[in-house]
Amino acid sequence: MRFLVLFAIVVSAVRQALAFPPGYFEGHARGIPNLTLPIFSSDQRIDVEANPFLAPGKNDHRGPCPGLNALANHQFIPHNGIVTFTAAILQSNRVFGLGLDTAAIAAVLALFGADLLGVDFPFSIGGGGELGLLRAPTGLSGTHNQFESDSSVTRGDFYQFDGDNYHLQLRYFEALYNLQPDSPDSNYDAETIFEHSHIRFHQSIAEDEFFFYGPLQMFVSCLTHNLVYGLMSNHSAESPEGFLQGKVLKSIYAISTDLSGNLVYTPGHERIPENWYRRPFLDEYDARHVIPDLLAMWLRYPELLLFGGNINGTNTYAPIDLGNLTGGVFNTASLLEGDNAACFVFQALQILVPDALSGLAGVVVVIVSKLLDVLGPLLAGLTCPKLTTINREVLEQYPGYKQSSHPV
């Protein structure tokens, strides 16, 4: 009973969060909703005096997400790093301006690492906690190929680093940092992040024999790359549209510079800097930015859309036969036409995620497929061919997919 009540509350909270106002999707080319001009308000300043940074202790969980790690370090979510489904959504929205639609998708994916019988589905933002009746919850770090994915911005690929998919790899951060001159005028903007994402994709092909880049993994990799400038930028009065200086990037990524000028990583010390302003309140990072930013990224580097993986060691990347995967509904050649790319990714998630979760716990599949209604509003603005099945056998050729546990 308690479970059903909770289920109703969560679904209704997500529905309300996603109730877009009338006209939201109208009048924009290719179904992408209208954007409002960012209007600055001094309330965007995140008060780090009232919520000071407190370094994690040895029993506190920290993991692959710099945003959640920073939220825990400033106690916007519990400092021990165990957060509920609802708190993860609301605090990501309140502090970083992550849109409720996108935060809800992230929180649904986090269920793979959550305690599915706990009140409001608590999960560890790092490794497995001691919670859980149904099965030992793995935490976000344990969701490889369910949420956590290869070819991340700064984290290592799971098999390449013996399962360490949560620590920042300094050379990846350095590569990103060095894409701009070391100057206060440098802005880590969309173009810089797109370039980094392209570099990381080719690095995974060349260095990770088990690199797997299926539809979900591609979506996670591309989206989280875009979160760097989308959510970490300072939206101060001088730059209401956002400006991401190197020193802000370093702070939120737990990086400092030592006396010799070398970059140093202190795991778990992600910190929101002083005088940092989140996104304007009417301009959250929701579907109105997520979809156009993904399209811009894919148009800039179309090979990022070539789902696939290494099949026999490094540099053996084989793209998935999309026609075969989707029963002929989509094909690679037409993926960049119209809304096809976004249509394919969101519909594939609607099919693949409940499937994979039901492998873990049958009862929960009902909840998750309802929660995946959150993808409905994103799809509503797009013109899509209808995808009804995914031929999972096509994915079995990839060792990185086959050997992971309940992959999406």
Ligand code: HEM
């Ligand atoms: C519901 C809330 C959230 C959840 C469940 C979540 C979960 C995750 C997970 C599992 C990853 C690892 C993905 C991978 O393997 O590459 C990740 C990465 C990332 N997340 Fe979050 N996240 C949330 C909110 C945020 C927020 C508020 C920010 C704001 C800065 C953020 C920024 C990022 C970035 C930049 C990455 C890429 C990390 C890297 O490889 O350098 N996320 N997140």
